Amino acid sequence: MTEMLLRYFRKKQKETQTEKIYDTQCPFCSMQCKMQLIEQSTVTRKRYQTIAKDNPTSEGRICIKGLHAHQHAIHGDRIKHPLLKVNGEFQKISWDEALQLIKEKFTEIQSLHGNDALSVYGSATITNEEAYLLGKFARVALKTRYIDYNGRLCMSSAASAATQTFGMDRGFTNSIQEIPQTRCMILAGTNIAECQPTIMPYFERAKENGCFIIAIDPRETATTKLADLHLKVKPGMDAALANGILKVIIEEELIDQSFLERRVDGFSEVNEYVASLDLEEIAELTGVPSEKIVKAATVFGKEESGMIFTARGVEQQTDGSIAVRNFLNILLATGKIGKPFSGFGAVTGQGNGQGAREHGQKSDQLPGYRSIENQEHRRYIADVWGIREEDLPHKGVSAFEMIEKMDEGEIKGLFLMCSNPVVSNPSAAFVKQAIKKLDFFVAVDLFVSETARLADLILPATSYLETPGTMTNVEGRVTLREASFPLWGEAKHDWEILCEVAKALEKGEYFSFNSPEEIFEEIREATRGGLADYSGITYDRLRQEEGILWPCPDEDHRGTTRLFEHQFAHLNGKAKMVAVSNKPEVEKEKPTEDFPLYLTTGRVMSHYLTGVQTRKSSTLAAREFESYMEIHPATAEKYQIKDQTLVKIESERGSIVVRSKRSEAIRKDTVFVPFHWADSQNVNQLISKKLDPTCKMPGFKVSAVKISPVE
Known part of the structure; x- marks a missing residue:
């Protein structure tokens, strides 16, 4: 009888099983x-399973983070309602x-200390709609000039370098589909195998x-294993290494003279400077043997097409912007941009x-990559927003400079969104x-993060499963993230929160959005009409x-797959090269x-x-x-x-304790620590x-430290 009842109930359970499917995009890396x-x-x-969908960028692939992303979105620690300390x-x-x-608090702060006593700190994980609205919220609802975002710590070096060199910044100057056809590529400071699998x-x-791949990294990684040539550079010496490559290209007459004459300014100054450098001194400075520098330069210079990709290894340095510019010098010197299978990523x-x-989240920018200091740009956006x-x-x-102003007492309040x-x-x-000195601090987040712990008020946000909107991926492709998962408790979308706060501040007429x-x-x-022109894009087209x-300037335009085919974005249509010193302006x-x-991080x-x-995903956390701390065996001895023992790492700023991991993949003079952990393991x-x-990027990739075993 018992067995019959069990079978009956199992049958009924199966009969009552329902299935729902929610379309979405991965909330993590820029592949989206x-x-x-x-x-x-x-x-x-309830049981959950994530499957990949076909699309032009990732072609139906998904990595381990995407497979298990839902685990944090349905985690019991999600904030369900506003929390007041x-x-x-x-x-x-x-x-x-x-x-x-x-x-009450924002009004009191501004009446006592002025509009700029409030600050807004944004995020590069929110949608385009929310990023746009946050910039508008800061400048229209709060009337403060103090807004910046966590992308300052990520992409600012490459963005400023591309803007100064080309006149505009889009992550990839070509579409991602051109990568397999290029003949040579340089991967500078990027571990895509782990960061963008x-x-x-x-x-x-x-x-x-048959592409010849050159990897530049102080460590051997899953990415450098793909390379034909690995340049194991000393941390912080990327700009000098680029000078060495550039010197060989010029001296071996591998430059594209016609391209330089027609489309580039500044080559003569660069030529004069690198001619004064000694290749063996560069080899000593960078830790890369001169014969390897020559090999990299000659292969890249001789091939008919080539691409250069940079990431945090080059960019997260106190000379990150100028270092990226020097790699762009290489690209321009060889004429490898604005044509098939050649460009920057x-x-x-x-x-x-x-x-x-x-x-508009960056402190100096308005929507469409307009400049907040340009009178014409200011007038245009003011007209769109209906203000004077x-x-x-x-x-x-910048973001960190805002924190310094909090410490100095100039900034009294903070509105933090998803960072x-x-x-x-x-x-x-x-x-x-610095944050503890604030008079009033509001955090918008999914969880009580290490920063949200310090807040006076936390507002519950929605996750990637719940929030629809557009995102712009690694190649500059605008995509539409569908989302229809039920909202978590009393959580609200970031855009809804901004509209409701603006309404409370009696600025609701500027934020009357319903979707x-x-x-x-x-x-x-x-x-x-801006550099980043989205005017021809619609939700229907994205679907x-x-x-x-x-x-994409109009609805009949197909979008721009390759930039700079005929001219660059500077007023004279030319790109700008610049001589880059081996001695950085800010001493490392x-x-x-x-x-x-x-010490380097990643x-x-x-x-x-x-x-x-x-860390809220059980599968990923496990x-x-x-x-x-990754350390060479000889250094460990x-x-x-x-x-696999505990080790104390100290710099002039403080100390952390982590577990050792011996590896011959790293330079003997360098240790590596990942940055995903907090409190006593927070490498930052x-x-x-x-x-x-x-660009105000901190120098995450180069620090001097000492180590000792923890008894």
Whole structure:
């Protein structure tokens, strides 16, 4: 009888099982892989499975992070309602109470200290619509000039370098589909195999087609294993290495003289400077043998097509912007841009790292890559927004400089959206100290992150499964992320939160949106005629065409797959080369007797950024549940560091404790620590406050440290 009842109930359970399918995009890297979440429900439980969808960029691939992304979105620690800190503890309050409190506190701060006493800190993981609205919110609802975002710590070097060199910045100057046909490529400071795994097949196809691949990295990685030539550069010496390559190209007469004469300014100054350099001195400076520099230069110079890709290894340095410019010098000198299978690729880190920097989150930018200091640009956006140009604030400062102003007391309030600056910024102890000085701090997030812990008020946001909108991926392709998963508790979309706060501040007339598509329609108008022109893109087109590469100036335009075929974006139509000194403007840390080793940082495949989301995924957390220090065995022996034991790493800023991992893949003078962990394992506690003078990027990739075993 018991067995019969069990069979009966099992049959009934199967009969009542339902299945729902939710279309979405991965919330993590800039490939923005399309996928579906399948929810199977019975009377007793729900089961989830993620499958990939075909699309022009990732071609139906998905990596381990995407497969398990839903685990954080349905995690029990998700914030379900507004939380107010009372006597050091968070307590549930209503949305009405939260909005009234924001109104009172923000109004009080600005009446006492001026509009610029409030600041806004944004994110490169939110949608284009939300990034656009956040910039408008800061400048129209709050009337503050202090807005910046976490992309400052990711893409600012490449963005500024491309803008200065070409006149505009789009991650890839070509479409991703051209990669397999190029004849030679340089991968400078990028570990795409772990950071953007679904892009790897493009590079593998190029290799199969005979492409010669040159990798520049202090470590051997899954990416450098693909290379024909690995230049194991000293941390921080990328700009000097580029000078060595450039010197050989010029001296071996591998330049494209006709291209330089017709389409480039500044070559003579570059030629004069690199002629004064000694190749053997560059070899000594960079740690790369001169014969390898010659090999890289001659192969790249002689091939008919070539591409250069840069990422955080080159960019996250205090000379990151000028270092990228020197790699662009190589590209221009050989004429390898604006033609098939040749161009530049800035491998964007964050999911919407491209789109989030185009629409006004940066301190000096307005939507469409317009400049906030350009009178014509200001008037245009003021007209779109329905305000007076003189009421539009001027430029502010970078993300870390805003934190410095919090510490100095100039900034009294903070509105933080979907970012974790306590973990992501350099000198983390200082960042925490500065934020604690604020009079009022509002955080919008999925979880109580390390930064949100310090907030006075936390507002619950929605996840990638719940929030529809557009994203712009690594190649500059605008895509539409569908999302229809039920909202979590009382959570609201970021755009809804901004509209409701603006309404509470009596600025609701400028934020009367009812959907992301309505916001996108305003983006189309705001970007019309700008460098990043989205005016020809619509939601209907994105659904039908599976993404469009900007600029797209009208609805009959197919999008721009290859930039700079006929001219660059500077007024005279030419690109600009610049001589790059081997001695950076901001002096980098070098090993000393007290701090004898280089420290460099980076990512691992199973985690993303500060780990707030991926550490909530049981599957991903199990793969890498703690941080570690990669160290060469010979170096480990010298400092008595046994494998898989705890080790203390110290710089002038502080110390952390992580587990050792011996590896011959790293230089003997260098240790590597990933940056996805917080508190006592937060490697950014060790990083200097020094910033790139051009783009204000911190120098995450070069620090001087000492190590010792933890007894």
